[in-house]
């Protein structure tokens with residue numbers, strides 16, 4: 113690097129640049145949180161959805177699955193499973209979920225296994241409501257198709 | 261008699277030793293998961309995949325934190341030209357952190373996760389069950405307490421000593437690490453907000469403040485091993501971290517493409533994150549430049565190799581593999597696929613695992629009383645470990661990338677109805693997963709080889 117470009121100049125760019133871009137980042141974050149109510153489906157955030165999210169966390173579902181593309185890559189994407197397995201109908205989907213959760217582990221030799229979490233009917237319904245909620249968020253049309 | 265400038269630098273030793281022990285655990289659980297990827301029911305009753313994954317990623321983060329702390333305890337007194345404020349506090353915090361870490365991992369392994377959440381009172385302040393932040397809330401609080409004590413100790417040391425650029429940058433990075441970790445306590449019922457601020461921990465760590473830590477450690481090692489003028493090295497350090505933060509902060513936008521967020525993030529995130537490889541590229545130029553301009557032949561060849569290696573591998577893993585999927589139109593198809601996993605592996609290994617092994621390589625011979633370097637035979641084994649692990653990681657990344665490209669091709673590109681389901685796609689990827697597992701075994705062999713380099717017949721002067 114040339115001699116006329118000094119350490120002091122480099123330091124000033126570092127301080128000035130990071131403060132400047134951090135402030136922009138904060139303003140965009142502020143703006144985004146103002147816009148999110150239009151997109152994140154919060155009008156439908158019921159007690160049941162909130163309980164479902166807590167169950168999702170307490171059982172570490174994200175340790176195998178992804179949710180809107182984030183999490184693990186061992187088991188299917190679940191952000192849109194409401195569409196894939198419920199066809200967008202909550203009764204169909206709850207029926208599916210009740211059957212699915214209780215059938216685990218499938219014990220098919222050599223196949224990846226999902227554990228049984230010993231949830232009761234109400235808890236499974238709550239999880240279904242939570243996954244309906246994630247499927248109905250406006251996430252700029254991700255995923256590319258129903259397979260997630 | 262140890263060969264240290266300041267006796268208190270020796271508190272780094274337990275941190276380094278424990279970090280490497282956890283590293284072994286991390287790799288063993290990686291191999292278990294790698295098996296479950298191909299033989300689905302392998303150990304499934306005893307160690308379900310999600311448990312193995314928590315153990316693998318949490319051990320990674322914790323051993324890197326131990327490594328950073330050890331690095332700071334070693335480097336800060338030497339830069340400040342004074343003894344550490346309180347070696348006793350450093351040792352006490354070591355035991356607290358180690359005990360909390362071991363208990364947490366045992367908790368993951370011994371009881372179902374929901375039980376762990378229950379007995380640790382997760383319902384009162386729910387923070388668990390999110391990727392990388394699976395630790396019980398009480399463990400998270402413990403981490404904050406340890407971080408505060410650690411920062412206090414370093415801060416007091418720097419206050420009474422010389423304030424070099426390296427020390428200030430390192431301290432800024434470590435303070436940033438602690439501050440952004442606080443976002444792990446924010447977990448609203450609204451999943452969109454939860455995810456948005458989750459990235460304040462994850463992204464602003466690895467593509468923000470951790471780069472300051474990495475840059476500071478690298479600068480320290482380059483000054484010591486090459487003897488190049490401090491002014492030159494510190495100028496480069498400022499340029500690199502300036503680029504890192506200027507691109508990396510708004511680069512966070514590459515995680516806000518599909519998150520109930522406005523579309524402008526697709527532009528902001530794409531443009532700024534596309535420039536994030538620059539600081540990593542600058543690190544390569546700088547490391548090689550400084551080594552070529554060296555004013556002395558340092559006897560610790562292994563440490564120099566690690567320093568050059570980390571610059572190159574961080575550029576490949578973070579820079580090249582990051583760029584691969586960072587533009588919004590590409591990320592639309594690759595988001596959350598094996599390509600993500602490929603990038604995550606090489607970036608974490610290249611930037612952070614390797615920078616920790618760099619400082620360990622430089623510091624341990626001095627702490628243990630061997631002088632500037634380990635005996636030659638030990639260095640040869642260490643360098644074998646370097647090459648085996650690094651090449652194995654290149655192959656792991658290539659195989660996962662192969663799996664990811666095919667996954668996108670089969671599962672993501674076709675329309676609904678035409679596309680293969682997730683599970684059907686996974687079966688088609690089996691060959692890549694077997695190859696990844698084999699590369700993983702080579703990684704483990706490399707790690708063992710590396711660890712043997714610490715045990716040598718030659719006696720230390722201590």
Ligand code: HEM
Pocket residue numbers: 183184185186287290291293294297313316317320600601604605608609613696697699700701703704
């Ligand atoms: C023997 C070598 C290794 C094997 C077989 C292995 C295997 C795995 C597997 C199967 C996953 C889970 C992927 C999923 O969610 O489906 C994973 C995650 C991860 N591993 Fe490893 N691993 C190994 C070594 C390493 C090393 C050396 C590092 C870093 C230094 C590392 C860092 C990570 C990270 C950061 C994740 C989370 C990735 C993400 O969320 O995208 N692993 N590993």
Ligand code: HEM
Pocket residue numbers: 181182183391466467514533534536537574578579581582583584585586587591594595596597600603604605607608611612
């Ligand atoms: C050393 C620095 C870096 C590390 C340790 C790192 C690590 C990771 C990890 C572990 C993930 C997966 C997170 C998850 O589980 O969801 C990830 C995601 C991602 N990283 Fe990095 N990264 C680094 C730098 C970069 C850079 C410089 C870029 C861009 C040029 C980049 C682009 C991305 C993108 C676009 C994703 C999202 C992938 C997806 O949509 O699934 N990363 N990174």
Ligand SMILES: [Fe+2]
Pocket residue numbers: 463467511512514515
């Ligand atoms: Fe990122």
